[in-house]
Amino acid sequence: MTADRPVLVVAEQLDAAADMVVDRLNRRGVPVLRYDSADFPQNLTLAATHAAGGAGWRGVLDHGSRSVHLEDVRAVYYRRPGRPVIAGAVPEPYAAWARDQADAALLNVVAALPVRWINNPHDDRAASHKPQQLVCAAACGLRVPRSIITNDPDAARAFGEEVKGPLICKPVLGGRLDSGRGRPLMIATHPLDPDDIDDSIRLTAHYIQEAVPKSHEVRLTVVDDRLFACSITATTQAALTDWRTDPGGLTFGTTPVPESVAAGVRRYLASYGLVFGAFDFAVTPQGDWVFFECNPAGTWAWVESHTGLPIAAAHADYLQGAQ
Amino acid sequence: MLRPPPLVTTSVEGVTWDEGRQLNVKPDGTPWHTEPQAASCTDTNQDGKGDDVNDPYYAPAS
Numbered sequence: 001m002t003a004d005r006p007v008l009v010v011a012e013q014l015d016a017a018a019d020m021v022v023d024r025l026n027r028r029g030v031p032v033l034r035y036d037s038a039d040f041p042q043n044l045t046l047a048a049t050h051a052a053g054g055a056g057w058r059g060v061l062d063h064g065s066r067s068v069h070l071e072d073v074r075a076v077y078y079r080r081p082g083r084p085v086i087a088g089a090v091p092e093p094y095a096a097w098a099r100d101q102a103d104a105a106l107l108n109v110v111a112a113l114p115v116r117w118i119n120n121p122h123d124d125r126a127a128s129h130k131p132q133q134l135v136c137a138a139a140c141g142l143r144v145p146r147s148i149i150t151n152d153p154d155a156a157r158a159f160g161e162e163v164k165g166p167l168i169c170k171p172v173l174g175g176r177l178d179s180g181r182g183r184p185l186m187i188a189t190h191p192l193d194p195d196d197i198d199d200s201i202r203l204t205a206h207y208i209q210e211a212v213p214k215s216h217e218v219r220l221t222v223v224d225d226r227l228f229a230c231s232i233t234a235t236t237q238a239a240l241t242d243w244r245t246d247p248g249g250l251t252f253g254t255t256p257v258p259e260s261v262a263a264g265v266r267r268y269l270a271s272y273g274l275v276f277g278a279f280d281f282a283v284t285p286q287g288d289w290v291f292f293e294c295n296p297a298g299t300w301a302w303v304e305s306h307t308g309l310p311i312a313a314a315h316a317d318y319l320q321g322a323q
Numbered sequence: 324m325l326r327p328p329p330l331v332t333t334s335v336e337g338v339t340w341d342e343g344r345q346l347n348v349k350p351d352g353t354p355w356h357t358e359p360q361a362a363s364c365t366d367t368n369q370d371g372k373g374d375d376v377n378d379p380y381y382a383p384a385s
Contacts, residue, residue: 009345014335019346019356026344034345065342232362247362305360 005074007319008061008110009034010081016301017312018079024316033061033068038082040106048109057109070109075116075319078124080297118223118275118315124296127272130172130207133294140267141260142291145209153201156208160194166211167192168241189242212282212290217243218255220279221300222265223314230303231255231283252306261289268294275318333361 007025009032011018018034025032035044048059048070058071084102086095111120119127127133131149138144148159149172160167169192176184192208216233234240236249243250261281269277278298282290304311337350347355 013340014338014347016333016347016356016360019354022344022346023354023356026346032345250362252362301356302360302362306362 005072006031006068008076011079012036020312021315024312030320035063036081038085040084041102077118123273127296137291140264142264144291147209149207151202156197163210168211169208172207188245214282215285218281222277224275224318226314227257228309228311229255229257254307
């Protein structure tokens with residue numbers, strides 16, 4: 001591997017995690033081409049060819065001030081880019097069609113590069129959905145909360161009777177709820193009183209779990225088998241239910257990871273073909289770690305910022321091929 | 324019951340893009356990422372809008 005083979009960094013411009021990784025690569029002399037898919041096709045030019053024989057796309061990705069040959073790319077860091085933006089002169093519905101063409105072309109030509117990835121977006125997608133995550137986590141030996149997904153109020157009530165304890169309800173799928181008033185809403189985890197279960201459950205699927213008693217929570221960031229565990233201790237009831245809802249009610253630290261949990265998360269990532277994962281765990285007062293979710297493109301810049309854990313360096317090691 | 328979403332932001336005042344270094348810098352030229360970063364899953368691209376929808380969790384279930 002020659003020293004000047006570039007790393008592609010695909011992310012939005014205002015992304016501190018991408019900045020951290022690029023900074024590390026710069027210091028190591030590894031060339032970088034960083035782009036946001038939203039730059040395509042207006043400010044990013046792709047010319048990729050595939051021969052009749054010999055597998056692999058070849059060609060140029062040109063971002064104006066710098067360009068790369070696809071066949072030279074060393075690795076790709078793919079982190080929540082935007083979607084292609086079509087010139088305003090193109091009216092709908094043609095603009096939407098053109099955006100889908102641009103999206104599919106750029107993403108899938110780059111995703112076909114046989115290089116190191118954090119993470120290939122196709123692997124991310126398969127790993128993104130909570131119902132499958134729960135199955136995978138349990139199969140990998142991790143403890144998970146008792147859960148029900150249902151639109152049947154009787155089944156929800158029966159689940160509550162089986163749990164015989166506090167319940168929470170959380171979205172099956174992330175994203176925002178745009179009520180048309182102000183900012184789109186983030187739907188957080190919230191306590192669910194079994195007495196409040198009614199026929200409104202029939203309106204859509206609901207994801208209900210036993211409320212896991214928490215000593216604290218852990219954001220466990222894993223990069224190529226290296227584990228970086230950030231403890232999150234809530235000082236308010238809101239933060240205890242969902243730490244994302246009360247940023248002022250949190251303290252951060254580092255914590256060792258039990259070997260059984262470390263083995264479980266490594267099996268989990270391997271099963272999805274992922275190099276990176278941002279796991280959320282609750283740690284019970286008895287010290288048991290309970291898996292909630294794993295975001296394959298989760299945020300981690302704040303973890304390094306609060307704890308000093310060398311997560312960016314671990315990314316750079318993998319992308320550079322140092323290990 | 325819906326509440327306004329918490330939006331945790333990291334300041335980007337005075338931050339500009341450094342094309343040569345391929346990262347964001349503060350007015351004195353130091354990398355912006357060396358500033359304290361808010362513990363946020365609600366403003367992942369730090370644009371202060373809290374409307375990030377490119378998270379794979381948002382991928383359509385189909």
